[in-house]
Every structure is written in C-alpha cells, then in structure tokens.
Amino acid sequence: MRAVANYFRDIVAAIYTITLGLGVTMKCLFSKPVTLQYPDERPEVPDGYRGIHTYEIEKCIACNLCVQICPITCITLAYEGKGKNAVIHQYDIDYTKCLFCHLCCEVCPTDCVHMGKEFDLASYTRAECVIPFAKAAAVQKQE
C-alpha cells in the first residue's frame, strides 16, 4: 500500500516541483542579464587590483629585495651603483611565471613597484610576455 502511495506522491511531486522550477527560469528570462560583452564593455577594476605592475624607475634604489622575495624569481634586475645613485639598466618581469602575489610591492622600501589595473596580457610568444620596465621608462624619458 505504501508503495502505491509513494508512486502517486512521486508523480504529483514531480509535476509540482517541475512547475516551480519552470517558474524560476521564466522569472530569469525577463530579468536583465548580468554578463558583460567583454572586449566592448570592460569590467570595472577596483582600486588596489593586482594586475600587471607599474614601475617608477626614478624611485628605485636597486635594493634587490623584490628579486629576493619573489617566490619564482621572475624579476630580473641589473644595475650599477648603489642607493639613490643607482643606474638601472634592466628591470624585467616575466609574466609567464608571475604569480601576482603582491609580495614584491609589499617589500619595496621606496614604494617604486606597484600592481596596476591592466589584466589582459596575451601574446603569441613567450618572449612578448616579459615586460622590460626599465627600457620602457628610458624610452618614455627620451620622448
């Protein structure tokens, strides 16, 4: 007898719950979508986002701390001299390796390396994923 009751209970429950479920999707059909049309509409990036770095070469004192703290050694730093007089030849970050962990920015005593709001870095070769910050700064200076 219980089996028979369960049988009819199941049928009724199936119809009832399916109807409720249909109501949920129907409600959503008429609400506004939440997705963005990505390349056209770009997401709003909050302050303090951990994206691709920005580097202020004039502040850098070549203390090498960011290179040491980096868990995967993706930062290459080449310089002459010391402290404020240091001449920085090379400050490359390899974004094929970078963990975006923010440790390099936290350890910097002069606050010269930050993480910016850029987040899309796609390229055809691995070499293009290495960003030479020092060179870029030099080019900017010339202009």
Add this chain to the structure above:
Amino acid sequence: MQDFLQTEEILVNMGPQHPSTHGVLRLVIRTDGEMVRETYTHIGYLHRCAEKIGENLTYKQFVPYTDRLDYLASINNNLGFCLAVENLAQIEVPERAAYLRVMGAEMNRIASHLVSYGTLGMEAGAFTPFFYGFREREQLVAIIEKMCGARLTYHYARLGGVMRDITPEIARDTREFVRTMEQRWEEYNTLLSFNEIFIKRTANVGIIPRDMAIGYGLTGPCLRGSGVEWDLRKDDPYSLYERFAFTVPYGDGRMGTVGDSWDRYWVRMVEIKESLKIITQVLDGLPEGPIMGKVPRVLKLPVGEAYMRVENPRGELGFYLVSDGGTKPYRLRIRGPSFCNLSIMNALGRECLVADVVMILGSIDVVLGEVDR
C-alpha cells in the same frame, strides 16, 4: 547460439578529458551494459610536487603557493598554512586580523560551494544552476577582489595577519550580498535541490555509511553527509571561530538513506547559509585594531613540528610542518581533503549505473589541484 549471444564487459576511460571529471581525473570503469562493475581512479595529472617546492621556499614565499592547491578556496588554504607557521613560531595575530580571516574564509567557502552546486547540477544535466551559481559567485568574487585585488588566487591571509583592511564600501557590499544570497538560496532550492528528478538522481546513490566514511578518512561535507557531527570550526576552533554562532549541518537521510549523494549536497547548501550568518556576525562585531602582527623580517622557526588542520570547504586541510630551525621548512606535508575524499571512489563506484558514477564524483566534490598537489 550460446556463443553468439555472449555479452562482453567494456572497459571505458572516463577522462582525463571528459566533461564531468572536474579537471584532469581519469576514471577507468569496467561496465556491463549500463552497469558499472568496477571503477579505478588514476590521479596525478596535475602533480606539481608542491611539497618539494615548499621545502625550497621561505615561509612567506610559500603562502601564494597554497592558493594553488585548492584553487576554489584559496583563503582557507592560506589560513591553514599561516596558522601552522604561527603556531610553531608563536606569532600573535591581532583580533581584527583573525576576524577578517574568518570573513575571507567564509566568503571563500560560499564561493566554493556555489561552484559545487553548479557543477553537481550540470552533472545531473541541468545547465542553469551552474550559471546561477556563478552569477552569485561573481558578486562575491567582486567583493573579495576589492579586499585583496585578485579574483582567484587571493593570497589574503598572510603570516601574522591579513593583507588589507576592509573599507566601509566592502562592508556595505558584503551586507548587500548576504541579503541577495539569502533570496537566491531559496531560488536554488526550488530550481534544483527539491526538484523531484534531481532527488531521484541523487537520493540513495553513492551511500557512504558512517563507519566507512570515517575509515576512508573522509572529512568535510562528505563526512557530515554521513551523519557525523564534526566540524573543526566548532569542535577544534581556530582563528577565533568559537566566538561565532552557527550550526553544523549533517546528513539525516531526509530524501533517502543517510550518507547518500543528496545528503552531501544538502550539507553544502546549508553551509552556505551558515557561512552567511558568520559573515554578518563578523561585520557586526569587527573589533578595531591593527591587521598585522609582529612578524620578523627574516622568519626563523624553532626546531619542532606542528600539524595544523583547518576546515576547508572540502574537509580537513592539514599542514604538517617540520622545522629544523632554518628559514625554510625542512619538510612540509599537505593533507588535501580532496585526496582522501577521492580515495573512496574505487569503493563507491561498484554495481551502479554509469550515470551514478558521475553523480557520486560530483557529490564528493574534489578539486584536482589539491588531489595532485
């Protein structure tokens, strides 16, 4: 005639590339028609030897790596590792930092359970729950993004505290999220949890009795789904969890037998709600103060060893840390909850249907990044 009518068992490779293996898991199933006679699990496709990496990095440097173990719940992982190190180094964590860690961990737990909700729905054939789960997760991720600047690998809990303090804007957003999530939760249940077809697919499928669950070392929702009332947040509190009021859900066999897939699923759903409660309490009672404790610049741990376990969304995440007094761990062992949970798969995937294997795997809810480490 007898020879002609003979049937054969088929050996099928489910994965490493298969829509429902949650990453790169390979299940070899021996089937007789639709019946699965035996399941054999192959793992290791995502092995990075995180433990060896840990031996070669300083404690501070290894924290971002813990993000990548269970990538759906990285704050929980950070928390576990930081607690293990702080335990051994006797670092004092300020109260505000501990509160913020709890908040981050609970947010991450919700985000992780939302993914689990969506993927289990998808494995049952319903696509829409997946998108609903991700819709709310997106809101949550946007908040965490404001907290720490990243969207997946948060690296929020640091040795001695947390990365950043929260702003009033984040607090407002979080309260807003808690409100919407409570409404959506009801919607989720209407759409999937109490759908008769879904109940029929999950109830009485993949039953794990209490003893079997403990014996196989299951933890987290899988253990609680089998009716064991055990939650490290409640029973072995860490990071000031004892100050928050919440209940621990456990499987009661409401739709079938205790320990079936529906129970495990339902534990996760109720945990979402409990986590919302904890988040509200954190926001209400957030003490003032610093967010970073005193951590020496070069951190050296005393000789000794510690095993610290925390309640990850998937279960007991343990960090066994052996220190020889240096700046790097001598040995670091990570007990991934997914690893132990998955080990029951060989025992469960017997004498069931092909569709059940998929549901069982979904209800165990593994993250392969943590299984393979």
Add this chain to the structure above:
Amino acid sequence: MQSYIDALIQNIGILQQVPPLIIYTAAILLGCAVVFGYISVVAMIMIYAERKVAGHMQSRYGPMRVGPHGILQSVADSIKLLLKEDTVPDKAHRFLFKLAPLLVFAGAFVPFAVLPFSEHLVISRMNIGIFYILSLAAIEVIGVIMAGWASGSKWSLYGGMRLAAQMVSYEIPMALAVLTVVAFSGHLGLHEITHAQGKWPWEWFASPLKSPFTAVGFVVFYIAGLASTKRLPFDLPEAESELVAGFHTEYSGMRFAYFFIGEYTAMYVVCAATAVLFLGGWNGPFPGVVNMLGKTFFLLFVMIWLRWTLPRLRIDQVIFVCLKVLLPISLICVIGAALQAVLF
C-alpha cells in the same frame, strides 16, 4: 497536391505536351526542395531561439556578435559546419558511418509530406496521416543506432543503445495517446482529426472540457514526444556529462549538421503533430497558417524552457516513467476515450 498539378496541366497548354511522369517528378523534387529549405530555415531559427532563450534564462545574453543581437549566428554556424573538415575515425565502419546521418535526417524529413500548415497548404492529404508520421519517425532510431555502432567509439555505442531502449518504449504510450484522439475523430487522417476540433481552446482535444481523457493524452503525447526527440529530461543518448556527446561524438562538419538539423526538425514535427492532434491545428481566431505556426512554436518554446530548467533522468528512471507511468495512464485514457466516444 495532385489536384493542383492536374489543374495546372489543364490550364497551361504547353504542359500538356510533356509526359505527366516528368511533370510529377519535377513537382516532387520541387516540393522536396521547398520543404528542405523550410526545414533549414526553421532549424536555424530554432537553434538561434534556443541559444537566446537559454542565455536569458541563465542571466546572460547568448549570441551577440554576428549581426545585431547575433541574429546571423546560425548562418555563421552553418557556414562553419559546411567548411569544416569531414573526418571519419579509423575504427569506424565507413559506409554505415556515412549513411547514418542521412537516415536520421530522412526520418525527420518525410513527415512533412502530410503535416498541414493550414486547411489547404498541405502536400498530401493522406488518410492515414498520423500513422504515417509515427511509423516513419521510427527510421530515425535505426539511423542513431547505426551511428552509435559505426562510429567505433564506446561512448557512441552507449548513446545508440540508450536511444534504442528509450525510443522503442516511448513509441507505445505515444501511439496510445494518439488513439484517444482517434476514438473521437474516427479517422487517422490529420484533416479529419482537425475538423473534429473547433475554433476555440475549449473545443480542442487538449481541453478537459472536451474530454478529460484526450487532455491527459495530450500530456502523455508531449512527454513521449520529448523522449523521442531526445530532449531534456530524456536526453540520455547524448548526455553530455556522462557520454561526452553520445552517438554523435565522432561526427564533425556536415555530417554533424545533418544530425543537428534532423534533431530540430524532429522537434518541429512532434510539436506540429501535437498542435494538429490536440490543439486544433489551424483552427483559431487568426488565419490558418498563423494559428498553426503559433501553436507549433509555442510548444517548441516549452520544449526549450523545459530543457534549460530540468536535470536529466537516469536510464532506469526513463524506462520507469514510460512503462510504469505513461503506459498505464495512456491505456486508461484510451479505454475512457473509447467509452466516452461511444456512450455520449
């Protein structure tokens, strides 16, 4: 249709010089071309509608790139499918592998010979119309099993076997549900069945006011139709999370497109047949074609709606629903309908 051609021959003098056989053949080919064009267009529209509806039901937009709001997406897709490399797996049985999509497509294509669009817009007023549809729809099963076996892939084989089990069992309640209607109309022809229904909804067979038995029969027929077109919650033959893509796992390019169009055409046929049998066909407040297409597309929308709401059943539950739920119910309905038709 033949009467039109005869009238045409009589009125245009030059046609009388041509042998009738050639004219008839030409007319048949022309008809096929028209129907084929219609099917392709309908399939494209439905694929677009499905993706759009699915998108909005899931809080997203669906296709948005090709054309305004992505309306040309289906065109782009079909061009892509046409240009794609046509691969045949090494282990496949080449002949059967190539034949299967055509069979599936043919099974979905032939019912258009009798499906009316309105009172007069119909290719053939066959007097066994609905029987013809039901029997020819079974060709599709053979095609799918063939595809599953010939692919030489285990997943495909599973898909094929699942479909065989499913389709064979669901044809029984489907046919019984048709009988409830036939009990009232007393005829298997689609025109006669439509004429047995009136202009307004309460005069249709789907209305409990007309007969409670045909109203239940309507639900049974529609559910069985869902199963026979492999739509959720009965999409086991191509269950993505279990069988990768089921019987068409190994197909690509144009052959896959045949399966795809075939599937959507079969959906159209089931919905059109439901509209004719239970929803009064072309009867209604608007001109005939509008009524018919409106009802068909409404039923199609419900199919899409169900698909993006429900989880999938398991194979044993599929068979349970058929043999233990739908079959007894439809049997009761047949007896009830027969009694009602005789007594009242």
Add this chain to the structure above:
Amino acid sequence: MDAKEIYTRLVSQFGSERILAFRDDAAGDPFVLIRPESVRGVMQFLRSEQSLDFDFLSLITGVDYPDQLTVVYHLFSYSQTHKLVVKVELPRASPRVDTVESIWPTANWQERETFDLLGVEFVGHSNLRRILLPEDWDGHPLRKDYQQPDEYHGVSNW
C-alpha cells in the same frame, strides 16, 4: 586522554622495548616513537581498544632525515576527541614497514603516496604502485638527495 597518558597505556600494553620513546620537548605536537616491527600490532590496539578508539587516520607521511627515514602517523578519535602522533624510524637504505591498510582503508592511498614520493615500502599493501607520478618515473622526489632528471621521455624538464 592526552598524549602522555596514551603513551603510558601503550607502554603497559606492549612494554618499553616496542614503544621506544615519548618526546614533548620540541615545539609543536608531542609524539610516540615505536619500533617498526610492531607497527601493525600497536595500530590495531589503538584502533580497537575502547578507551582509545582511534577511528580516524588523519595523515601518513614520511620525513627524510640525514640518518633515517621517519614515517609519521597522525591519529585522531572522533568519539574520544584526542589525538596522537606515532613515529617509526626506518633505515634510509631500505625503508620497510607494515601496512595499516586493513585497519584504516584511507591508508591505501596515503601509503601509496608516501611510497611514491619517499620510497617507503609498505609490506603487505594491496596495490603498492606510484600514485602521483608516472609508473616509469625514477627516484623519489621528496628525498633530500633526489636529483631532478633533465628530461622525461624526451621532454625537457627545464
């Protein structure tokens, strides 16, 4: 019960030649050191004894020290809510210890992992094969003297 009490209980059951030592001097968790030969007996006792009832094997792992290889068992009891760390010291050259798979099924995979990464042989294990690394991998990566191979099947590791 705390670890010290459990230790005295174990010593009274097995004697001090099998239960070698109890250490709680270093920072962190105290542990009990037992003889490798008696692992199965001691574990069986810890599992089945009512007042101990260690039903949950949290973790099996190994630590590669310069002079010996230590296998560590982290046990926990849900009913008694106490925990215990048990250690076994094995020679580095041929580390062999009995399996506890029959006592806790979870040991199956954890022992396999320890075998895979540290090369500890668990005698009596039903399926002692590599679990994370490929079957044909050379060496055990978590050993301190492990040399990373330059390539694997022609794929460079660098």
